[in-house]
Amino acid sequence: MILTLAVIFPLSSAFVIPLLHLYGSRGLRLFLPIMGLGAFVLTLAAAASGFGDYALAFFGGWPARLGVVFVADGLSSVFLALAAFGCGASFLYFYEQMGTGPWRFYVIFFLLQASMNGVLLTGDLFNMFVFYEIFSLAAYLLVSYSLTWQAVEAGLKYLVMGTVGAFFILLGAAYAFIATKTLNMAALAASFPQMPKATLIVIAACMVVGFSLKAGAFPFHFWLPDAHSSAITAVSALLSGVVVKVSIYSLIRVSLLFFGDALPSVFDVITVLGVLSLLGGHLMASRQQDIKRLLAYSTVAQIGYIMIGVGMGTATGIAAAVFHSFNHMLMKSGLFITAGRLAEEIKTRNIQDMKGLYYHRRGMVLAFTVLAAAIVGVPPLNGFMSKWYLVVASVEKRSFLAALALVFGTVISASYYIRVLSVFYTPGEGFSEHESRRPVLAIAALFSACCVVLGLLPFFTPIWELFVEVGSKALNTKDYIAAVLLK
């Protein structure tokens, strides 16, 4: 029940908002915070219900083979929690800044949240495609929401690339359906190992190309820097923090469930894509003068880190990838909110024009510094912990090239983040003397505090063992199949 509600509640919120708007803004002011809070709590509840054991919801009472089923297991729980926190933070930020005025934004926002929860929960390949397209459409709309020419162009570019990716996923799903006559993911996983290799390769190629296009991995990354840098601040944080993570989740889910036993060479391809996007993203980021573009290219690189973890295909690798996804959500959402807010206040995104910002906006720049240090991987912050585990995973798998790339990428990222920070801390003049408003500072401080806490937590609590358990559970496809099909 709770699984269904996690999708239904935001979806009906998106439907109700225009109706409330018809009856004046009072209802909207009253109900909008409730909707945001409700979506947050329900998503977290769905995450909690699936964390220990498999939680299932059958639509219309049909068994999994005949109907659509929602499955929450450890992997989807972690990503649901990630989505809840990322969406919540960006909702808070936007609500603080704009209030209830731009009600259309909230319609798209709740549509996005509902469909993301849908992708994370569904156990049916075609259903996943449908939710995927709803959330992509909402994301295109959010990118071009401000209707400036950059936003419109970036949205169009994102739309074309994203739709091409979607049709590749659809093609893969069609092949899988032709081969097995089913679209339930557990049933597909059960019948894939008996299939001829050529069929598997075609399906895997379609899926990997589709999901990489959607996630913005290196050879397919063209749209990502434009989309993430042209959108308004709250949307940039949401896109970089949560939306790409949902694509990563689908990649992990599909590659483990379908090709984990049947076609292990998929993981090598994912590793290569990861290494490419890591190096490419960092190299492109180091050449940027626009702070939001720099952060967007850094996202490409961080997707590379996560994909390397996925490509290891071991419990440690998956655990490190999931841990890094969570950390990246915190770091990059925080960075986009702080940097975006600073850029809005001083009305430029050029890094060179931000000289001496520290002496005028102490709180925001300090938060930015902590977050940048975390994403570079300064111990003992959370970025260091997850990168450490990623390196450990790739050394365990004896792919030293990937480990080298991880370390080398960190060096490049240190160079460009230090460039930004040195500009911030060089004395300079010419900014109006007013500190950002309290709530924004609080959100930024919360993000940086989370980064510190998550960095220290693995020393005191067995949080890493929790992630390893999630990873090994995600690898254990037999349990998944049994849990879904036999109930």
Next chain:
Amino acid sequence: MIKISYATAIFVFCIGLYTILSKRNLFKTVIGLTIMESGALMLIVTAGYVHGGVPPLIPMEGQAVNPLPHAFTLTAIVIGASDVALALALVIKVHRRYKTVDLDKIRGLKE
């Protein structure tokens, strides 16, 4: 028989992909998207084909065709239509600013 239909579907899909990759006109890009979609949908529809099959209605004589792919196709058509509608809306917005839909003349965002 069925092999030809598969090949046709993939051929159509590739035409759409080629259109998107090679044409510099935004309208042709959108047309390419719809062609790609049609290719993928054709493949799904052929998946339900049974040689000599009858419609899957209750007084049934002989083997029925698989009705599931048609439901998928209808859903996917709706999704494709909304994608294309949004794409065209954005193309109109781009055209209002630049008075052209030629990608070579629209160099707003740097690579």
